[in-house]
Amino acid sequence: MELTLNPYASTLILSSLLVAGLSVYIGLKLEDSVRWIVFAMASFSVWGFFYGIELASQTVDSMLFWSKWQYIGLVLAPACWMVFTLKYTEFDTSKKRWIYPSIFFLPIITYLIVLTNDWHHLHYKSNWLITSGPFPILGVEKGVWYPVLVAYSYLFYFLGTVILWRRFRYANIHFKLQTRLLIIGGFFPLIINVFYQLSWIKPYEGLDLTPYAFLFTYFFIAIAILQFNLLNLKPVARDKILEVMTRGVLVFDHRNKLIDFNSASKKFSFQPEQIKIGQHASIIFSERPEILDLILGRENKTIESRFTIDHSERVLRVESVQIADQKSLVLGILVLFDDITEQIKTTEQLKKQAEELTKLNELKNKFFSIISHDLKGPVFGVKELIHLTQNGLVTEEEFLEMLPEVSKNMENVALLLENLLAWTSSQILGEFIQAQSIDLFKLVTSQKNLLNRMASEKSVAIELLGFENTWAYGDKNMLELIVRNLISNAVKFSKPNDQILISCETKNEKLKLCARDFGIGISEENLKKLNEGISFTTRGQANETGTGLGLILVREYIVKNGGTMTVESVLGEGTKFCVTIPEGINPHKA
Template identity: 55%
Template sequence: MELEINFLSAVLIFTSLLVVGISTFLSIKLNEATRWIALTMFFASVWSLFYGLELASKTLEDMLFWIKLEYLGISFTPAVWIIFTLRYTGFRDWNSKWVILLTFCIPVITYLLVLTNDFHHLHYAKTWLEDSGPFPFLGIEIGPWYLIHTIYSYLAFAIGTLILWKRFQFSDPLFKTQTQLIIAAGLFPLFFNLMYQLEIIKPYEGIDLTPFAFLFTYLLLGFAILQYNLFSIKPIAHTKIMENITRGVIVFNSKNKIIEYNPASKKFCANPSKIKMGAHVSEIFEENQKILALLESFEKQTITTEYQKSGEIFNIKIESIPILDRKSILGGTILIFDDITQEMKINQQLREQADDLRQLNDLKDKFFSIISHDLKGPVFGVKELIGMTENGMISKEEFIEMLPEVSRNMEQVSILLENLLAWASSQIRGEYVEPQEFQVLPLLENQKKLLGRIAEENKIKIEIDSAEDLRIIADRNMMDLVIRNLVSNAVKFSDPGGIIKISANSGKDQTVRIEIRDFGAGISQENLIKLRDGISFTTRGLHNESGTGLGLILVRDYLKKNKGHLEVESEEGSGTAFTVVLPSA
């Protein structure tokens, strides 16, 4: 095999060997995604190397031998270019069997047809030795498969270029520069090949300048990668980082258009489909002036706002980071979104728990005050009375006269003691609720019987209006204490000769409403607000009965534990109505 090196073949052989060396080095240095650009350079240099040897050959047989090796580069360069663009832009299924099959099917067939062209002439219909130029070169007449492979090559480079452009058209300047350089490296040789196919630029009616164009662009690209560390920030790595950040990140350029965002950012928008490359901020957050104002600021800011999505309100914290150049000119803004809905709920719960704890402490102080005063006073009074009777200081007749008053005091002490024990039980070890189904009427009649004597002594009449078949589901012992406290309060604040009306009726949403209404002193507006807010207060009854405020606290607590609640209506001087609402059976 005799070779005669000419100027064109020398240029091709030398530069292709240089590009082979650069591409081999880059394939080791670069990461997996950008390594494919080095492989594209390698296959293009294989094409150029053997085309240079083809131009240095003197016989047709030698030229056909080199062209079979040359087609390793010609066939597979477009396929490797497609894989590079898919990997570089982060396409996840780049290595699926269908992508690989569709990408490499035609290159493999092309290479096999070139190897066996003498038997079918599908790729080259005819070949001959052309000696009309300064040196001999291969003359060809194209076959049908040559056209198929040419169309495939153009489509491959066009699709790859489109993939790159769509992914990085709104990206930051670094990625945009890289992308423009890569696109130029793909389109520049394609232009010369098109001119060759159309016979517009075809020196000596047969020289193909495409390999020269490939070598020129890839030589520049290789030096750019080596000299300026062009791919030090790799889009695929950048994309992976953005995908794995749990907080939402949106990057806007100086025109307030999106140039980058991560998947997590979509959950911070009421309409996620609006977040896309090139979208203007006013299209995405048109109703949120706080966010729009962030993009006009030259300073780092943090705001909290809320948005509604699927009927649910979310609280978000947004941090804005302005992107300033060396002259402090605003080049864009990074918005970082953080969902603080749960955090705000927890903070609210902590505040509520702090309030509850403060009220509990106040209640504890009141508890000891009750023990030292309201409970101790009557008990010590009875003790002194008994002692004075034993010592003869009080006669038997005087003692008997005092018994009704002592009895009334003991009734109050009994109710107070029961409330204290119930409250202590619920605070120390919690209250175990035993819900059961029972009739309302016996519950009301039993409490009327227990408090009837106190009511009669004050000439107060208790009336009950309830259907016999009305039933509720609740803890019976707790409901006894609830009704007893409310009826006792009604007695305390009713005028002599007054009426207390107790009624029970079916309510809405499968509930039973038990109303205890008196027509006595009523509750002041100030105390009514405290009562509705669950704040404890004390008031002496119309018959000088002492009060602790503990009873209503227990009433609310027990109703809550039985899935019920307390309603209150009152007008000072006209009376009060307490309504117990409980689930019906």
């Protein structure tokens, strides 16, 4: 068979080989369901290659021989296109298993008719050689089966395109270009073929430009697949994956422009209207520089971003993931958003509860230590003194001499018991606050009188300042315990002949009650413990003992009554405890 190459034949042969090579390469990269586009491309390559050899042939017999080879690709291309669109769009064929075999039924019948055309002439009625052009072309008279080939080819291309179009509404914006390119790849060559069938475009009386059109369009589709990873994920599958994700997803390309996102991402965005394809990261995150730096850094990294929305503080975990090719070249960045506000709150709450539990456990241990030592000692001492007196081992005169010291110890025991019972009640039962307006001057005076004997033993003077017409609003029992502990604490750490100032001032509907002593002061370590609510105890100037519960109760009761407590102290110069209490209403003026 003599072959004489010409520009048309050479172009077809070379382009067919190129598209065939690309098809093989791409076929190894794509998954099975998408690989059918490669089979379609390979079919067009077979069609174009052997049509190119036909155009280089010089005789009718030679042309008919190569024509039978080209029909392998010609009859299979529409079928492969149809199968591709069904699989690509995940068309449900589970209940219609006959669909795929039926697609190939007509192509197989057509090819058998082409092979046996010399016996029945159903495809070509007659053939001749056209020599009016620069090279010989096969002239044919169409048989009755030829329109069937054209009809089912057009039908398959049309149905496949309709299936793509119907599924188009499920595709993300990023896949619009992909879908349009596929539709153009199917329609543009068909338009050329329609013009050929109508003899509107038929150079040299018989040259078919359809293979050129198919090879041209699918060459660019192949380049798009390789260059832009086209068809790397089917739109329907991809959209389903993204939309069911509760995390926000943004995908940026190498130019930091947004190329994909899911609907959840707008929930985590500070400017949801800026979430659109093609938008630059610097615009989307203009108000969140830490997230923008994360994207521009192009690293696999996770950060936390805090912001306020609707007067509520939210915490986002933002994770960036590199998108790289096989050569580790970064093609873009994937940004994932997750609202961890509740998780953070739960963690902080658990941490706080653990700290509170530790403190309570320490207080419990201290509680038992107090009962076994500070409470047991004085009570057993009184018991032993009474026993000795009854047995005559201690005379009445000796007993009377010891009585002031016993009385002093019993006062300490009473205060200790009161604090222990109050603390136990607060930890086990909780308190029921009965808030009322209270004459603060009368309350402080009564507590001062209770502690006057303790103060007089150390020659400590207690002076009240600024209590003219001062009414507090709170629970009377709690306020009494607060004042009693503040005064007793000041007496305990005062030196002999010192002075204690109990002052009160009104500001912004709050009473500020302060107890100022000029004793030894508090060390920085113990001052820190006080501010953190940690229990501790130290002995007073006259070796007085304590439990450490008093100031803890003061702080707790003040908070429950809507106030605050502050401590100022200079070691060696004294301490000033101040509490704020809501101001009450003087009933005599109401």
